[in-house]
Amino acid sequence: QVQLVESGGGLVQAGGSLRLSCAASGRTFSDYAMGWFRQAPGKEREFVAAINWSGSSTSYADSVKGRFTISRDNAKNTVYLQMNSLKPEDSAVYYCAAGRTPYLRGRASSWYDQWGQGTQVTVSS
Numbered sequence: 672q673v674q675l676v677e678s679g680g681g682l683v684q685a686g687g688s689l690r691l692s693c694a695a696s697g698r699t700f701s702d703y704a705m706g707w708f709r710q711a712p713g714k715e716r717e718f719v720a721a722i723n724w725s726g727s728s729t730s731y732a733d734s735v736k737g738r739f740t741i742s743r744d745n746a747k748n749t750v751y752l753q754m755n756s757l758k759p760e761d762s763a764v765y766y767c768a769a770g771r772t773p774y775l776r777g778r779a780s781s782w783y784d785q786w787g788q789g790t791q792v793t794v795s796s
Contacts, residue, residue, distance in 0.1 A: 672697050672698070672785065673695055673696070673697040673698045673703070673769045673785040674695065674696045674697050674785075675693055675694070675695050675767050675768070675769060675785060675786065675787035675788075676693065676694045676787060676788070677691060677692065677693045677765065677766065677767050677787045677788065677789060677790040678691070678692050678693075678694075678790060679691040679692050679790060680765060680790030680791045680792045681791075681792070681793070682793045682794075682795065683757055683792075683793070683794055683795070684794070684795050685757060685758055685759055685794055685795065685796050686756060686757065687757050687794070688753070688754060688755045688756075688757065689754045689757065689792060690751060690752070690753050690754070691707070691751065691752040691754070691765055691767075691790060691792075692749055692750075692751055693705070693707075693749065693750045693751075693752075693767030693787055694747075694748060694749050695748045695749070695750070695769065696748065697785075698769075700743075700745050700748040701724050701725070701745045701773070702724065702773055703724060703769050703770045703771070703772065703773055704721060704722060704723050704724055704769075704770035704772065704773055704774060704775055704776075704782075705721065705722055705741075705743060705750040705767060705768070705769060705770060706718065706719075706720065706721035706722075706767070706768045706770060706782075706783055707719040707720045707721070707741060707750075707752045707765060707766070707767055707768075708765070708766045708767075708768060708780060708783075709761075709763035709764065709765045709766070709792075710763055710764050710766070710789075711762060711763040711764075714763075716766070716780060717732065718732050718778035718779075718780070719731070719732055719735055719739065719752070719765070720732065720735065720739055720740075720741040720752060721741065721770070721775055721778070722741045722742065722743050722750065722775075723773060723774050723775050724745075724773035724774070725745075726742060726743050726745075728774075728775055729741055729775075730775055730778065732778070734760075735754075735761075738754065738755050738756045738757075739752060739753065739754050739755070740752070740753040740755075741753075750767060752765070752767075754792070757792075757794045758794060759794045759795065759796045760794075761792060761794050762792060762793050762794045763791075763792060764789040764790065764791050764792075765789060765790050765791075765792050766786055766787055766788075766789045767786075767787045768780070768783035768784075768785065768786050768787070769783060769784065769785040769786075770782055770783050770784075771783065771784050
């Protein structure tokens with residue numbers, strides 16, 4: 672089992688930045704890939720970004736590519752999502768998730784088996 676706790680959400684104006692953090696405990700952190708997903712009201716949960724166990728490979732949704740950066744610090748058991756040039760359509764609850772394997776397998780939520788409680792990001796226009 673992995674316990675995941677997100678932090679760093681909040682209210683920001685369009686064009687601003689936020690950095691989300693997700694602290695993990697339980698299983699050895701470097702044993703699994705990590706992902707970020709988001710869910711806006713009335714919409715399905717969608718993939719945002721993912722990173723493999725070492726940080727050497729990343730994947731991004733087209734909607735955030737070039738604006739968001741995912742990274743991880745295995746010594747601190749933490750994964751980050753740096754979000755720049757935020758837009759109102761980025762407003763959502765953001766969830767971090769622990770992958771079933773150390774490698775990037777796909778963008779479906781089914782590749783992830785542990786989830787955090789989520790942190791709210793609101794971008795005002």
